[in-house]
Amino acid sequence: MLPRLEIVRRLRPVDLVAPGSVQVDTDRAGEVAMPAVAPYVAATTAGLDGPVALHLGEHRFAASLTDGSVSLDVPGAGTLRSRRFHRAEEPTGLGVSLTGTHVTAWSREAAGWVARARHDLREVASGTGPQVDTRDEDALAGMGVELPVGGGTAGRFGQLGLRDTRFVTGDDGRPVRDDGALWLTATSAGPGFFDTAHTSVWRFDPEALEVTHSADLFFRRPDRPGVFGDHATHLVRADGGWLVATSTWGDFEAPTTRAGRRTSAGLRVTLAESDTDLLRGAHVLDTRELPLPVDGLGSIATWDPHLVRRDGEWLVGFVSARRFFDFHPAVAAGPTLDDLRLLGAASDRTSTEGTTLVEVDGRMAVLASDGRDSRRGRRARFPAYDLTMTETGTLDAPYPTNLPWPTVAEVDGRWLMVTFNGRAAGGKLLGYGTHGDLVVMRSS
16 A cells, blocks of 8 residues: 555635635725636725625625624624624724625634524525525626725635545546646535535645635536536546536435435536636536446435546546435446446445545556444544555654545655645634645655
8 A cells, every 4th residue: 555644734715705716896986896716705804994895686694893892784684693602802994705505704814714693595585585596697797895994805706624635637637737836626514514615726835735715616417507616526528628526515405304314415526627727716517427337225315426447447436415414425437428337335434435446556446435423443533445446554644634535646655635624714603624734644
């Protein structure tokens, strides 16, 4: 297997407005147009004056600060304040964001950006207030931002943390290089659960161990209208274009229980193709379903795709779930991505994901991540398998918190791993989903 890997760097870029996606930067008050391609946008003030607001169709979502208390105005819901977390601590700025269907009011404090109020607009849509479809492309194209005295900045939403990292690769599994640098896709964590996150692309310098945000990817579904922030993505250079395999986490809700059984949330893997430069800018991609074979697995959902073409055949690693949350890694193969057969599945696992295909000493290996909720003896480790999903060993590397993926590549004669942990950001209001740090490891 691979040599021992050691942690050499931790990174945590946090931005309400992604630095490379600023559309409005002014010292003046007023409302200006800010067309958006997806419902992942934010605006921040230069000082403490407010309100600062996003306008979507007839709807105005505004964050205000009064006597140290942060509130959020939402049509149909009124003025909202968190009972426990509304009071800012020595704030220096104010912000508002839209991530999927969630609007959030923020204060800039010594600890960084802290969420002080949040609301899910699906609650408005299902009630008696004015209807709002945040994923409607026509409405997004007419989006505007309202800035107070002193002005501010607005553009695409950035991230609270980065997780679900994959190297951008060629179809042979080797990382795409650019003047020595590599590229990563990551899930940019939003202010809450999975449906507040989206896919981003980052340039990674393996010598300086620094990352730079370069692109955001959003998706249209084959079976419903609108733009979604789907994530857990693998970006592959193939036949002169791009393949984008992703997981439909963008509107995921924890499934309900019926008669004691978990129901499916429709979570699956989709595939997009593009000839555009997806390493830079913002893109909305049309997708189709990637038909993954799950015969005999009792599967209700699939996610975490990873694609490699070898000896004229596609290999696809993925995760299959029997229920939420009981999941395990699997591998399929076929002459095309529309004609796959199941090679094997580690169905003895119950909390293992991040399925990753990698060539080691001329052979393909499958790596995964055993979470801390796994059975005794199979917790907090990176198991290795052959293509039939027979376990062959473990990756010798520190295991961060949460469910870090074994994202590895051989780079200039040394092995490199870029994974993540479960450290949260953005304040106590937000709960699970705001992780993590990028954790960089390297062989000696």
